[in-house]
Structure formats: structure tokens, C-alpha cells
Amino acid sequence: MDTIREVLEAAGGVLRRRDLLAAGFTGYQLTRAVRSGHVRRARRGWYTTFAADDLASEAVRVGGRLTGAALLARYGAWIWDAYGLTVAVPPHAARLRPRRGFHVVWTDTIGPAALDDPGIVAGSLWAVPLGEALVQAARESSREQAVAFLDWALAAGLASIADLRRWFAAAPADLRGIVEWADPGSQSVIETIPRVRFVESGRHVQTQVPVGTRGHAIDLVVDDVAVEPDGRRFHEQSFEADRLKDLLVIADGRPVLRPSYDMIRRRWELVEAAVHEASLMQHRPERRAETGLQSGSGSPEGPRPSGGARPSRGARASGGAARRSQDIPRPRRRRGARRWRLEARAW
Incomplete structure (x- = not known):
């Protein structure tokens, strides 16, 4: 036995x-x-x-299940912002034992987790389902962090875009649009955060743009400038491949910028200014006369992807706490090329 x-x-x-x-x-x-x-x-x-200081044990002690960013972080979600500890309890819950640092949310949709992922055990009495955790995490996070959670779920194979749309269909109206910001091509948090920020600032953004003939792709193309976020954790083992990709991108007629994790985290204004200046230089008449290239075509490796956009609207949050408004747009995106831009609206 x-x-x-x-x-x-x-x-x-x-x-x-x-x-x-x-x-x-x-x-x-x-x-x-x-x-x-x-x-x-x-x-x-x-x-x-679980140990006494384990968040799963603490959630049970409070009287509910772990949810939101705290649960996602436990299983390796991409974390950018600091997060709180949230426990979901059913409406009829009694004798709760909340403590300082825990936020209790009342929900009538709480149920046992049901994931095939080995990290979250099916039938768990201490964790809510993944979809419920993602919705709660989006509710309590900034937009860029919420998008990072969705991108992580897609990259980890825990969800598809269809799953995200189904889970967020029952979310508050001002949260549903966040799904349109998710990108299955994002490979790390330092790709997601710049993408969201550039789109929010009104720039034209493409993701995973093919370059060369051997399967290389540019992480982000921002107003025809190649941006390759370069965190040591994600790129230390691919130094030679990254340098080769730089050569291919430059031969393709685009400047390359490689902001580090620390630059994105602490010197974002400088990153944004560098992209702006590189974009201006790229589109000066004398630059085109020198290279003989038209923006977006004539590269040694063939034409770049092209495409239109699909209008949508959604929620925006920046800084720490989430801010949402029906007047804030979703990104516009085309299938295939993964092109992003915001609708022309006043902030």
C-alpha cells in the first residue's frame, strides 16, 4: 500500500x-x-x-487556489514586472485566513486545473486552470507583462491562439482585446516587451522576418530597422549564428541594433532614440542613392514579406498597475508576415 x-x-x-x-x-x-x-x-x-513557505501551501492555508501571475511564475512564465500573490476562492468560501501580501479574488468559475503539462497536475486542489490564471494575470498586470504571459503560453506549447480567445471570451470586455497582442513567434520576454512598446508608440513592427536562405529570421523589424534583443541568457550559445545573421541583415539593406536586457530594462529611452535615428538615416534620400535599394525590396536574398493589416481595438496598460480604456486601440496585424501597427487614434 x-x-x-x-x-x-x-x-x-x-x-x-x-x-x-x-x-x-x-x-x-x-x-x-x-x-x-x-x-x-x-x-x-x-x-x-509542500513546505510551509511554498506558495501552493500558503494558498491552501488561506482557503483557496493559487492564481494569476504567482501561479504562472511558478511554472516558468516570462516575468518582467513585480507581481503580487493572488488566491482564488469560491463565492461560498468561509473561514478564510488571508495574510499580508495576499490578494483574494472571489470567482464562481474556479475549478481544478486540467493541463497535460507535467508542471501543473490535473485535478490540483491548489491551482486554478491555466486559462483562468492567464485572465487573472492579465487583469492584475501591465499590458506589456500581460502580453508576455500570453506569448509564453504560446511559446511553451500550453495554448494556441484559439485557446486564448476561448478563455478570454468570458473575460471583462476591456480585457478581451489583449489576445490580439499575442504573437506565437515571440521567443523570449526581451522580444515581447520591445514589440509591445514600439507598437504602443505608433511604430510599424514586423516579427520573425525571414532573411537569407537558411532559415534565419529577424526578431523585430521596426520602421525598417532590424532590432535583435540580445540577452546573454538567450543568446550566449548562439554568438556565431547571431553575427552571421547581422551580416545577412546588413546585406539586405537594413541597419541592425542589438539592445541588451539591461538596456531594455533601464535605458529604454536610449533604445527608442537609437531606433528613431536609425530609421531616419535609413530613409534619407542620400542613403537610398548610395545603396541603390528601395526600402523593403531589392535585397540580395530576395523580396521582404509584405502585407496589410487587420483593424482591432483593445486594452492598454503601462507602468505598474493595469490601465484599460475602450478608446485605446489594439494592434493591427496581417496573417503570415506578422506585421503590427496601431490604428490612428489619439491617446
Whole structure:
């Protein structure tokens, strides 16, 4: 017969007393397991294998399930902003034990997690489903951080665009548009954050633009300037490949900028100014006369992708707390080329 700890671990780390009794254990055995330190009692009638300072254990102690950015961060989501700890509880919940630093949200859609991803155990009593966590995270985050969460879910293979649209269909109206900002081609948070910021500032942005003939792609093309965010964590093992891509991009008639993680985090104004100046230089008449290239065509590797845009509207948030308004537009995007721009609207 499995031990109490083994049964708890198989169930995701948390079970109620009645579940363990139904599995054949006695009250005396539960007491002995707690006293021996093999398991913990998170709150009356709830047992866990998580440590006392684990957020999953804390959520159960409060009386609900972990949700929002705190849950997503636990499983490797792309984190840019500081986040709070949020616990979801059903409307009929009683005897809650909230503590400082935890935010409690009341929801009637709470249910056990149901993911095939090994990080989130199906039937978990301490975590909400992924879709619910993403909606809550978008609600409590800035726009750029919310988009980073969605891009992470797509990149990790945990969701598709169709999944995101289904999950956010029941979200508040001013949150639904955030799905239109998600990009399956984003490969890291330092690609997502600049993309969102450039689109917010009204610049024309393309993502994963092919260059060369061997499958290389430019992370971001901003007003015909190649922007390759270069975080050591993401690019240290691909130095030679990145330098080769730089040569291909320059041969294609575009300047290349490689802002680091620290530049994007702490010196964004300088990054934006550099892109602006590079764009101006790229489009000066004398520049075109010298190169003999037209913007967006005539490269040694063939024509660049072209395309139109699809209008939409959505929510915008910047800084720390989320700010949303029906007057703030969604990005406009075309299928295939992944081109982004905002509708012409006053901020």
C-alpha cells in the first residue's frame, strides 16, 4: 500500500482529510504522518507535501487556489514586472485566513486545473486552470507583462491562439482585446516587451522576418530597422549564428541594433532614440542613392514579406498597475508576415 506522502504527491501535493480516509488511511495514521514530518497540515482538514513557505501551501492555508501571475511564475512564465500573490476562492468560501501580501479574488468559475503539462497536475486542489490564471494575470498586470504571459503560453506549447480567445471570451470586455497582442513567434520576454512598446508608440513592427536562405529570421523589424534583443541568457550559445545573421541583415539593406536586457530594462529611452535615428538615416534620400535599394525590396536574398493589416481595438496598460480604456486601440496585424501597427487614434 502506498504511503500517505506518495498518495499526496500523486494527487498534486494537496488532499483533503476525507479524500485520504476514503483512500484507506485512518485518522491515527494521518496524525503520525504529520508528527513525523512526512506531510504537513496546511489548514484544518487539508494535508500537503509542500513546505510551509511554498506558495501552493500558503494558498491552501488561506482557503483557496493559487492564481494569476504567482501561479504562472511558478511554472516558468516570462516575468518582467513585480507581481503580487493572488488566491482564488469560491463565492461560498468561509473561514478564510488571508495574510499580508495576499490578494483574494472571489470567482464562481474556479475549478481544478486540467493541463497535460507535467508542471501543473490535473485535478490540483491548489491551482486554478491555466486559462483562468492567464485572465487573472492579465487583469492584475501591465499590458506589456500581460502580453508576455500570453506569448509564453504560446511559446511553451500550453495554448494556441484559439485557446486564448476561448478563455478570454468570458473575460471583462476591456480585457478581451489583449489576445490580439499575442504573437506565437515571440521567443523570449526581451522580444515581447520591445514589440509591445514600439507598437504602443505608433511604430510599424514586423516579427520573425525571414532573411537569407537558411532559415534565419529577424526578431523585430521596426520602421525598417532590424532590432535583435540580445540577452546573454538567450543568446550566449548562439554568438556565431547571431553575427552571421547581422551580416545577412546588413546585406539586405537594413541597419541592425542589438539592445541588451539591461538596456531594455533601464535605458529604454536610449533604445527608442537609437531606433528613431536609425530609421531616419535609413530613409534619407542620400542613403537610398548610395545603396541603390528601395526600402523593403531589392535585397540580395530576395523580396521582404509584405502585407496589410487587420483593424482591432483593445486594452492598454503601462507602468505598474493595469490601465484599460475602450478608446485605446489594439494592434493591427496581417496573417503570415506578422506585421503590427496601431490604428490612428489619439491617446
